[in-house]
Amino acid sequence: MxxxxxxxxxxxxxxxxxxxxxxxxxxxxxxxxxxxxxxxxxxxxxxxxxxxxxxxxxxxxxxxxxxxxxxxxxxxxxxxxxxxxxxxxxxxxxxxxxxxxxxxxxxxxxxxxxxxxxxxxxxxxxxxxxxxxxxxxxxxxxxxxxxxxDYSTPLTDTSRFIPVKGDNDRILTCFLEYADHHVTVHDVLHERSGSSWQQRVSAYQKLRxxxxxxxxxxxxxxxxxxxxxxxxxxxxxxxxxxxxxxx
Ligand SMILES: C[S@@+](CC[C@H](N)C(=O)[O-])C[C@H]1O[C@@H](n2cnc3c(N)ncnc32)[C@H](O)[C@@H]1O
Structure with missing residues (x-):
């Protein structure tokens, strides 16, 4: 983390x-x-x-x-x-x-x-x-x-995958993982690199x-x-x- x-x-x-x-x-x-x-x-x-x-x-x-x-x-x-x-x-x-x-x-x-x-x-x-x-x-x-x-009511199942922004060359998706007092926010970034895509993921915590x-x-x-x-x-x-x- x-x-x-x-x-x-x-x-x-x-x-x-x-x-x-x-x-x-x-x-x-x-x-x-x-x-x-x-x-x-x-x-x-x-x-x-x-x-x-x-x-x-x-x-x-x-x-x-x-x-x-x-x-x-x-x-x-x-x-x-x-x-x-x-x-x-x-x-x-x-x-x-x-x-x-x-x-x-x-x-x-x-x-x-x-x-x-x-x-x-x-x-x-x-x-x-x-x-x-x-x-x-x-x-x-x-x-x-x-x-x-207000993250007090947790999203569940597939609704935890949030499409943030996308275009031809870049896509940002957010995945939320809930704990008692925090939500771990996984920012999943896909970036086009020539004819393929590169994925980078980083996560941090937010307060509920x-x-x-x-x-x-x-x-x-x-x-x-x-x-x-x-x-x-x-x-x-x-x-x-x-x-x-x-x-
Ligand atoms: C979601 S962004 C919102 C930025 C801006 N307020 C806006 O509405 O566009 C959160 C911002 O808070 C900064 N940040 C988070 N925790 C911080 C802290 N403890 N001290 C200073 N900056 C912080 C981040 O670097 C980031 O720029």
Whole structure:
């Protein structure tokens, strides 16, 4: 079993943009999602994108005036983001996002963790600690927004084989193997090589977080929580910090 960082470095990151349908389409989807959750302008406000990847949401936040700290462990995906930011107010940080506080100068107005990134943490305890750190780092009235897949109900038999993306030269299929608290995600990549196909497989673990557990864990840290239907079958959680946790 590889770590999340190794899995992205050696397997997923090199094909990630292809998997996302190309840069322009992905940035447009990010724009549409940010339109829904942060419709107004935000000059000078501070946002942090946890697990920013190639910047699907970072770019849109920066375009509407947020100063964004974009944190990710994938040098490949952050390289794609770096090529896009030009003069946009984005600080790119290659680090584990659980250490996000050391990259913040003051309190943030918005923290994002989009695209099923929350489930990449190793244990539920790590998610609870992250929520505590987020509560500590947000301005009163600030928001934490996450989208994730609820893996609490296991898929069975052949439904565990998920066709992710395919074209004439490449096919990505995902196979899910369920354990009590984790799901092992096997990413099976077929790539055309001349007249034959090469198969490469890499697997990593994701957390099986239920929507109810995430909502309760956030409420326990003083957030009011709204649950919505996100894009591509994901759950979207919008959590608002009402009081400072230490007040
Ligand atoms: C499924 S992708 C989502 C990327 C982006 N948020 C989006 O919506 O397109 C998950 C991202 O989280 C990053 N990641 C996973 N665990 C991480 C961690 N502990 N610290 C920093 N980045 C992490 C991966 O490198 C990857 O870019």
């Amino acid at each position: 590889t770590t999340v960082t190794e899995h992205y470095a050696s397997h997923l990151a090199p094909v990630y943009l292809w998997m996302a349908g190309g840069l322009d389409a992905a940035i447009s989807r990010g724009e549409a999602e940010i339109d829904l959750v942060c419709p107004s302008g935000a000059d000078g406000l501070i946002a942090v994108d946890l697990g920013a990847g190639f910047g699907m949401h970072t770019v849109s936040l920066a375009r509407r005036g947020y100063s964004v700290v974009a944190i990710d462990t994938s040098a490949i995906l952050l390289g794609i983001l770096r090529d896009q930011v030009d003069t946009l107010p984005v600080r790119i940080v290659e680090d584990d996002f659980v250490a996000f506080q050391k990259h913040l100068d003051g309190k943030a107005n918005l923290l994002l963790c989009m695209g099923d990134t929350l489930t990449h943490l190793p244990e539920q305890r790590s998610v609870e600690q992250l929520f505590a750190d987020i509560a500590d780092s947000l301005q009163v009235g600030g928001r934490f927004i996450a989208t994730f897949r 977080l239920s929507t109810e557990w995430v909502a309760q864990a956030l409420q326990a840290k003083g957030f009011s929580v709204r649950i919505e239907q996100g894009f591509a079958g994901m759950v979207r959680v919008v959590a608002t910090a009402h009081t400072h946790p230490s007040s």
